[in-house]
Amino acid sequence: MAKFIYKMQNILNIKYKMEEQEKIRYANANHRLQQETLKLQQIFDDIHVYEQSVRDNSQDMLDLMELRRLQEAIMIKKEQARQQALAVEAARMTVEAARKRLHEVMIDRKTHEKLRENAFEEFKVELNEQEKKEVDELVSFRFGKK
Numbered sequence: 001m002a003k004f005i006y007k008m009q010n011i012l013n014i015k016y017k018m019e020e021q022e023k024i025r026y027a028n029a030n031h032r033l034q035q036e037t038l039k040l041q042q043i044f045d046d047i048h049v050y051e052q053s054v055r056d057n058s059q060d061m062l063d064l065m066e067l068r069r070l071q072e073a074i075m076i077k078k079e080q081a082r083q084q085a086l087a088v089e090a091a092r093m094t095v096e097a098a099r100k101r102l103h104e105v106m107i108d109r110k111t112h113e114k115l116r117e118n119a120f121e122e123f124k125v126e127l128n129e130q131e132k133k134e135v136d137e138l139v140s141f142r143f144g145k146k
Contacts, residue, residue: 015109022102029098033091040084047077
C-alpha cells in the first residue's frame, strides 16, 4: 500500500510553530494588560483611602498640615492614575495587535491544513483508481486465459 507524503509538510510544521509563538506573545501581552490594570486599580484604591482620611480628618479637630499633606498625596495619586491609564491603554493596544497577528497566523495555518487535506483526498482518489485498474487487469487476465 502506498504511503501519503505531503510535499509541503515542513511548511505546515513551521506554521504550527509560528502559531504557538503568537499564542505565547498574546498570552504575555494579556498578562501585561492585567498587571497594568491591577496597578491602576491599586492607585484608585489609594486615592479612595486618602479621600477617606481627608473626610475623617475634617470631622475631627482640623490639622491643616495633615489636610494639606493628604490633598497633595491625592493630587500625586491622580497624576499617577493618569499615567497608569496611559500604560493600560498602551498594553490594551499591544494585546489587540497580538490578537490580530495570532488571527492571521491561524488563518494561514488553517489554509495549509486545508491544502494538506485536499492533497490527501486526491491521493485517496488516485489510490482507489489504481486499485480498480489492478482489479480490472487481474479480471481481464483471468478471463483472457480461458
